[in-house]
Amino acid sequence: xxxxxSLQLLVYVAFGLLFIQDGALDAWQGFxxxxxxxxxxxxxxxxxxxxxxxxxxGSFITHKPGADLKVGNNYILQNITISSDVxxxxxxxxxHYLITGLQVSLTFVVxxxxxxxxxxxxxxxxxxxxxxxxxFKCVKQIKNIGLLLMLYALLDFAYQQVTYHQQVLMIHAxxxxxxxxxxxxxxxILAILLFIIAEAFKKGARLxxxxxxxx
Numbered sequence: 384x385x386x387x388x389s390l391q392l393l394v395y396v397a398f399g400l401l402f403i404q405d406g407a408l409d410a411w412q413g414f415x416x417x418x419x420x421x422x423x424x425x426x427x428x429x430x431x432x433x434x435x436x437x438x439x440x441g442s443f444i445t446h447k448p449g450a451d452l453k454v455g456n457n458y459i460l461q462n463i464t465i466s467s468d469v470x471x472x473x474x475x476x477x478x479h480y481l482i483t484g485l486q487v488s489l490t491f492v493v494x495x496x497x498x499x500x501x502x503x504x505x506x507x508x509x510x511x512x513x514x515x516x517x518x519f520k521c522v523k524q525i526k527n528i529g530l531l532l533m534l535y536a537l538l539d540f541a542y543q544q545v546t547y548h549q550q551v552l553m554i555h556a557x558x559x560x561x562x563x564x565x566x567x568x569x570x571x572i573l574a575i576l577l578f579i580i581a582e583a584f585k586k587g588a589r590l591x592x593x594x595x596x597x598x
Contacts, residue, residue: 387512391505398501402494435469437550440559464561471553482549489542496538500531517587525584529577536570 441463444452452460503524510521543564550560 387508391508394501394504394508398497402497435471435550435553436466437469437554438464438466438561438563439469439554440561441465442559443557469550469554469558482545482552485545486542486549489538489545493535493538493542496531496535500528500535503528503531517584517591519585519588522581522585522588525577525581529574529581532570532574532577536567536574539570540564540566 444463452463454460507516507521507524507528510516510518510524515521547560547562547564554560
């Protein structure tokens with residue numbers, strides 16, 4: 384029983400760390416930056432909003448789109464991209480309240496989905512420990528985890544897209560924002576594997592029912 388409880392606790396810890404890694408740290412940093420609302424650049428205090436963690440085209444360094452950049456005698460850089468925290472020193476430029484609302488809403492929905500995945504996973508673990516994994520309720524729980532993982536992947540991608548459009552609205556020439564959004568195919572593949580496992584458990588549940596009727 385202690386091993387099962389430890390495993391269930393580990394599930395919650397793992398999903399908690401995943402949430403912290405994916406969004407909580409950025410949200411906390413943005414909250415702190417929003418409180419201070421100033422940054423010191425070369426000895427000058429500048430007002431700003433929270434920094435935008437942005438990937439943008441580095442061609443402005445060469446002043447020619449697609450141009451090469453020679454570094455030293457042995458290296459030539461092509462297709463330069465730069466990842467940077469961008470401070471926008473322009474009071475006329477601000478994040479639209481709808482985008483901010485979407486970001487906050489998506490963050491809480493993702494948190495809810497993660498909690499639901501962890502909770503349902505622990506129910507499956509409980510069923511396995513009690514020897515009731517070959518029952519249709521367990522099959523349904525495994526399928527629900529797969530659906531929640533697919534939903535998590537979609538929500539994560541949606542959050543990235545919203546963040547990208549926020550950056551496009553706030554950052555202009557000579558900087559060119561690149562869309563660094565990436566769909567979480569790992570979560571999608573894991574969801575498909577869970578659907579396959581659910582079908583195997585469903586077959587086991589049917590065999591169990593047939594065996595009980597035979598006896």
